[in-house]
Amino acid sequence: MSQSDLFTPLIDADAAYALFASKPALTPDNAGVFMGVTSTGIFCRPGCPARLPKAQNCRFYHSAEAALTAGFRACKRCHPTRLPGEASTLIKTLVSLVEDDIEHRWREQDLIARGIDPSTARRQFKSRFGMTFTQYARARRLGAAHNTLVSGEAVITAQVSAGYDSASGFRAAFSKTFGAPPKNKSAPPLMVDWIDTALGPMIAVCDSAHLYLLEFTDRKALPKQFARLSKVHGRAIIPGRTDITAQISDELTQYFDGSLQDFKTPLAPTGTDFQKQTWAALCAIPYGQTRSYAQLAEAVGNPKAVRAVAGSNASNGMALIIPCHRVIRTGGHLGGYAGGLGRKNWLLAHEAKHAKA
Numbered sequence: 282m283s284q285s286d287l288f289t290p291l292i293d294a295d296a297a298y299a300l301f302a303s304k305p306a307l308t309p310d311n312a313g314v315f316m317g318v319t320s321t322g323i324f325c326r327p328g329c330p331a332r333l334p335k336a337q338n339c340r341f342y343h344s345a346e347a348a349l350t351a352g353f354r355a356c357k358r359c360h361p362t363r364l365p366g367e368a369s370t371l372i373k374t375l376v377s378l379v380e381d382d383i384e385h386r387w388r389e390q391d392l393i394a395r396g397i398d399p400s401t402a403r404r405q406f407k408s409r410f411g412m413t414f415t416q417y418a419r420a421r422r423l424g425a426a427h428n429t430l431v432s433g434e435a436v437i438t439a440q441v442s443a444g445y446d447s448a449s450g451f452r453a454a455f456s457k458t459f460g461a462p463p464k465n466k467s468a469p470p471l472m473v474d475w476i477d478t479a480l481g482p483m484i485a486v487c488d489s490a491h492l493y494l495l496e497f498t499d500r501k502a503l504p505k506q507f508a509r510l511s512k513v514h515g516r517a518i519i520p521g522r523t524d525i526t527a528q529i530s531d532e533l534t535q536y537f538d539g540s541l542q543d544f545k546t547p548l549a550p551t552g553t554d555f556q557k558q559t560w561a562a563l564c565a566i567p568y569g570q571t572r573s574y575a576q577l578a579e580a581v582g583n584p585k586a587v588r589a590v591a592g593s594n595a596s597n598g599m600a601l602i603i604p605c606h607r608v609i610r611t612g613g614h615l616g617g618y619a620g621g622l623g624r625k626n627w628l629l630a631h632e633a634k635h636a637k638a
């Protein structure tokens with residue numbers, strides 16, 4: 282199988298038409314396929330509820346940009362120019378409301394007062410953040426209180442600024458979130474934020490100096506990775522962002538538009554010495570190229586450790602940045618990818634397209 286054969290499934294018209302004909306839900310595996318319909322001038326993505334057009338009127342593209350460039354308009358039903366799983370306008374509005382007044386004790390009544398249906402907000406927050414709007418707002422408030430404490434302010438100041446009338450209520454909420462009662466010396470929490478990308482939302486865990494974790498939010502192992510991260514570093518993980526979050530968010534935008542090949546965000550990966558050695562070898566694989574698991578094992582100086590290397594490869598916790606998607610099976614088959622094979626295929630095609638000649 283040649284390098285170019287590896288990527289043909291994405292633009293193979295018969296396969297792409299069969300995909301749309303099967304009326305699939307939008308998933309990471311099919312998020313990179315777009316269908317332009319010549320009879321209507323509209324283009325769609327998988328998951329569109331519109332009727333399936335005749336095969337001879339369909340053209341297939343790798344990106345929404347390519348379909349737009351070819352002259353198609355975005356379908357108003359499946360919104361192919363939006364990022365898959367992108368935060369809704371409601372979520373964006375509520376998140377910025379909280380950011381503008383972190384110390385406020387946000388309640389469902391505040392939503393009703395703004396004409397927002399609390400049950401819609403609850404459902405959307407649960408789906409994106411795994412917590413309700415009020416839980417999210419409380420976690421942000423306690424995180425701010427934590428920063429107040431770390432900056433040397435008295436516990437009472439932090440308590441009042443977090444909107445707690447009673448010291449015991451504050452202590453209980455704080456302990457529940459951070460695993461210890463409020464005091465000036467506790468370790469600062471790690472901040473988690475959500476970043477929308479062309480391949481679905483990602484989750485980034487940062488402090489003010491490093492990125493600790495970057496993964497697609499649908500990764501099954503995520504709760505386990507969170508628990509391990511929190512335990513290893515002895516720090517709570519709460520919603521919020523730092524300068525490092527902003528940096529990785531910018532770099533991801535550039536990576537996905539093809540203008541960035543090497544990430545510069547400082548990393549703090551969590552793993553054993555052997556894992557870190559494997560990850561360093563992974564980072565040495567140039568953008569736009571691939572290696573086999575055997576070559577990777579050789580690169581870490583242990584040709585027999587193919588299985589162990591493959592295990593480390595999958596568990597690096599830094600999707601895209603530690604480029605485990607660049608490791609494929611001997612013979613050109615894609616092999617596995619924790620983020621989904623469709624994503625791996627898309628990433629390799631994307632990098633092959635943008636790699637310097």
Ligand SMILES: [Zn+2]
Nearest residue numbers: 325329356359
């Ligand atoms: Zn559509």
